[in-house]
Amino acid sequence: MQNKINFILLLFLISYSGISQKELMFVEGFAQGTTYHITYLDTNERFFKKEIDSILHDFDLSVSTYNPNSIISKINSNQENVELDNYFVTCFNKAKEIYKTTKGAFDPTVYPLVNAWGFGPGKKEKIDSKKIDSILRFVGFDLIKIKSNRIIKKDPRVCLDFNAFAQGYSVDVIAEFLNSKGITSYIVEIGGEVYVKGKMLDGSNWIIAIEKPIDNKAAENPALITINLDGFAIATSGNYRKYSIENGVKYAHHIDPKTGYPAKNNLLSVSVVSKKCITSDANATGILVMGLEKAKKFLKKHTELDALLIYSDDTGNYQYYETPNFNLFRKKE
Template structure:
């Protein structure tokens, strides 16, 4: 999985003594990005070998950047491919969010992602006829899960879980820590975060949301700080992955209904939920919708909280936040 999207800055804050002098800190590289995990454990156990294996197994299920992964084999129409628990969880969540967002989130955009040069496939020459031809086999109603097998109405349908699988990998690692009796931790993979419990001093975990400035290489200054406890956050933005063609910027978020990269004044969408897979998938859907549709969507989904950064008619940053964030979000100094 290649999804470099550090839109959330992971703040490694100092901690006081617990039952060990220091918390356990694990970091590394996976899914084309980095990960950082901090947890408190009386036995001071090092779970890195197990977590490394979990992330490898995860990629072998849902990464389109691995040729023999389950999703890649399904996309190439190999016969009798049996899906695993990771794939099933992603597929079911994708179907749920696809329905809730009225198709703004749709993982069958994969052929379009490749055509625009945002996937592992070779970029194609973009012209209306080409987009129209691809749109004929884009739509989550053209594919279904039957037992442990995928059934397509059109063999050209392909899936791309990269827009939200990284968030789910955060949940998978969190579930592993839960199984080991860890009750205070924070897991960050590629900028997607879930935090459980509190730090040793009794305060919540803190992450920062970047200013949405075009920048493919390094982190940006912070726009806001968020206090997390038993909560996930994922951010989608148009300032990390984009191409410039003939002087025009094209962001990597593809509108499944038009076949073209989204064009609206919404610059980034940070979505809060109880599970990171929900945060990540809905952040993508909200960014595709644009600001006004996103407000209506969020009003009908109180299980989600959101912090949206958009550009006004003068090009200045403006923010919109749902009421549930009042107590945990503040502007960065």
């Protein structure tokens, strides 16, 4: 999994006299092959790590392709009578929605291609045009549906991969849990996807940083810009964290469902802000696959999304495109 956004909490804010450090709660751990960090304000000083770990464990048992006993893994291996849960159904329905709006740029049935290129749990295969063409015959989200709470495939080789947006959805799930506990100010980050609600007790905003899209598999990159959110989620997809290099050629892990090859365009990073992290995450993936010009047209049509696109020009320098309202989220000095 990739770390796609760094979030920065200005902890010096708690030093002002009106805030008790005991009210600022931290929970962190591991889930979905990555880390999570959750910070929230609670005058009752409740520590929710056990409950959060339990939720994320159940989430993995539903939609993680890295867990052979998960619902999605059972479906991919064509086990019979697999019952679907709410996590899986929500992911499936959102995937169908984004598949349609992005005209197929976002497609979870690329899973066999993801594996073939060595970006999934499967073993990397030898890639040539014949291999790609053979796999493309059973790639397409119109080849699979839900009926009576069961998956129906037109071809048994069709497989699903929700990893491109499941982390975003898990952020929403944890946010809903915190809401149910009466927590009104928090920041949830899982694998770089973030949802923020409320403010610090002194009225200051939680602060999130979007990093520079520098090729770097192991560590955090320097911050490019910082933004403030309240009641919004942000997810970033980029080609700088998970990639391979063969014979001097870089192959990013975002697969174009139409060609079967890693998406090749000048987009380096796509950050999407919306009301739900599952929406931000799925759209960020689809937009990155589209490329810059199609992305601009898509975003002008889908004004419910705000986005920052970072791309390289002919000389290799960073250039930026942002939707009209994205500037409203930029950190005010």
